[in-house]
Amino acid sequence: MTDVLPVETRTTDADTAAWWRQAAVYQIYPRSFADANGDGLGDIPGIVSRADYLAQLGIDAVWLSPFYPSALADGGYDVADYRNVDPRLGTLDDFDAMVEALHARGIRVVVDIVPNHSSDLHEWFQEALAAGRGSAARERYIFREGAGPDGSEPPTDWGAAFGGSAWERVADGQWYLHSFAVEQPDLNWDHPEVRADFLKTLRFWSDRGVDGFRIDVAHMLTKDLTEPLPSQAELDAMDRTSGRHPLLDRDEVHEIYAEWRAVFNEYDPPRTAVAEAWVETPERRARYASAEGLGQAFNFDLLVAEFSAGDFREVITENLQQAQASGSSTTWVLSNHDVTRHATRYGLPSLRGRAVKQGTEWVAAGGPADQLDREGGLRRAHAATLLLLGLPGSTYLYQGEELGLHEVAQITPEQRQDPAFLREEAFDGLGRDGCRVPLPWTASGSSFGFGAGDAHLPQPSWFAEYAVDVEAADPSSTLSLYREALRLRHLLQADERLEWVETGRDDVLRFARPNGWQVVTNFGTEPFDLGTDAADVVLGAVVDGAVPGEHTVWIAPAGLVG
Known part of the structure; x- marks a missing residue:
């Protein structure tokens, strides 16, 4: 045996503060999980109705993508109220009932927090629009005067992640910064009210029994907008590892997370957090995963790795070493709400291909439908998942992967909801709707048991053979494989070391x-x-x-x- 990769030796126990270190966490995209009231949209009562299913699966925790009031300009990541439930998804009482139901089954609850930006419908932003130039309300966001003699040009040529300018002009002529969709204005994290309000939000959900938080784009909160502002070309040329980039991964962001950690530690056991931090080096990522900060950070390296022993060994080795350096545990991810399902990725000729919008010919940003090896992709997905579930660290599973679902391509342009699809200069392929199609629970019914009516995204006919009721009755199914793997994982777990x-x-x-x-x-x-x-x-x-x-x-x- 060679290449011993030790991580600080700790065992995990569901009743201890370290439950998260080797947890199997199941991501729920609430609008596509289960629809209790038949309106076509998944909801919180729908999750409660499937609590036994989650317990039988054998997971340790669920992570809920945003369920807050939202216009859905970005799948719920445009939050209009951070301390409420979207009325289309339920009420705070429904949320409390869900937490109680999951806790009663030994399942922890992790919720998404979106701190870089709010919705443009948030009361703060609406107040800022009404208050006008120079107002205190506008200081909570990032407003600037425009360029050019009449201020009609954006303050800079910066591009937004979803395409187009990162600046949007308002009625009185000022411009506001939005790093993502125009409906997602960036918050000003230099403002004390912004910092205080998020501490209030963390306590609000923690007091309701939430066990942890997933932090959206955790590396983008703090910004240096000292004039003169750099151009996009100058930004692109800047070092992203120095901690002094104007927009990304600045050192002072960790002052915010130290404040958050103090709040987490007010609770017994302490609340957990995991950072979505797209940073350049292991050393930069480790800072987010430190015990003084959020405690854990996602590693997404396997999302872009080929199905090969070389790629997997390199990713595993590097990430276990990073975990050792931070004192945290690593996170393993093969699918989530932002990427093509891994059963499909592994069935295409290359993960590094690119697609263009050509109707339903293309199944994903990897290859055309006639090149998809469905059986081979699912076989490789099984192999990769079992490898991950055997590793030290926590594993994040995405709803539907336990059924072996492939990406859904049969969605017309008129039916698509993802802003990534609408802004093709920023995203190739078909956007992210294909992995967000509502789950099939039964082989029959207008929405395969998702709800009493049609689903908000179209489900293909082949979902029938992947339905929960079909797979639960088949000992050779993907669902049966996941259930047995998660059962054995609890029996087999060792301390956090691996030896090749x-x-x-x-x-x-x-x-x-x-x-x-x-x-x-x-x-x-x-x-x-x-x-x-x-x-x-x-x-x-x-x-x-x-x-x-x-x-x-x-x-x-x-x-x-x-």
Whole structure:
């Protein structure tokens, strides 16, 4: 055995403050999970109605994407009220009932916090528009005078993430900064009222029983807008690792998170947090994951990795080393609400391809439908998921991946909702609606059991074979595989160390956990002989004593699994 990768040794227990270190967290996109009132939109009571399903799945926590009042200019990430529930999704009483139902089943609750920007419908922004130039209300956001002799040009040539200018002009002639959609004005984090209000929000949800928070674009809050402002070309040329970039990953953002950590630690057990921080180096990411800050940060490296032993080993090694440096645990992600589902990514010729809008010919930003190997993609997805669930650290699962769902391409331009689809200069392909299509719960019904009526995004006919009621009755289904893997994961978990075991093949990865549990993933197509270890396989396929191509198995010494 070689390449020991230690992380600070801690065991996880659902009743301790460290429950999150090796948790299996299930992401719910509320508007597409379950619809209790039949209006076509998933809701909070719908989640309550599926609490037993979540418990049977074997997860440790759920993470809810935004459920706040929103015009849905960006899938709920345009928040109009941070301390309420969108009335289309329920009420605060419904939210409390959901927390109670999940806690009763041993499932923690993590909610999304969106601090970089609010909705343009937020009362603060509406007040700022009404108050006019020079008002205190406008200081909570980032307003500037325009360029040119009459101020009719944007203050800078900066581009927004969803395309077009990052500045929008208001009726009195000033401009406001929006790093994302025009309906998402950036907040001014130099303003004490902004900082105080988010502390109030964190306490509001913590007092209602929320166990943790996922922090949207955590690296973008603080900004240096000292005049003269740089051009886009100058921004692009600036060092993003210095902590002094005007817009991204500035050192002082960690002063904010130190304040948040003080709030988290007011509770017993302390509330947890995980940063969505797209930063340049492991050292920069580690700061977000420190115990003095948010405590954990997403690693998204596998979202852009090929299905190959080399790519996976490099990502795993680097991220375990990063976790060791920060004292945190890493996070493993293969799918979420922003990316093409991994069963589809792994069924396309290359993850690094690009698509253009050509109706339903293209299944994703990776390749056309006629090049999608559905069976192969799902087989590789199973292998990758079992590998991840065997690793130290927490694993984030996205709703529907436990059913083996592929990306949905059969959505017409008129039906699409994602601003990424509408702003093609910033996003290639079909946007993100294809992974946000409501789940199929039954093989029949107008929305496959999602609700009593039609779903807010169209579900394809092939959803019938992936429905929960079909897969729950099939011991060979993807759902059955996930349930068994999550059950065994709780039995097999060891402290947070991993040791690579040499296999003699470049296309096979094998590692061991300290209690003797081993994971073997064959990324190639030729079988990999296990020898006498074949008798100790507790999960995964073995054929004639070998791991088939594009498969993963778990090996547990006798007595480790009762």
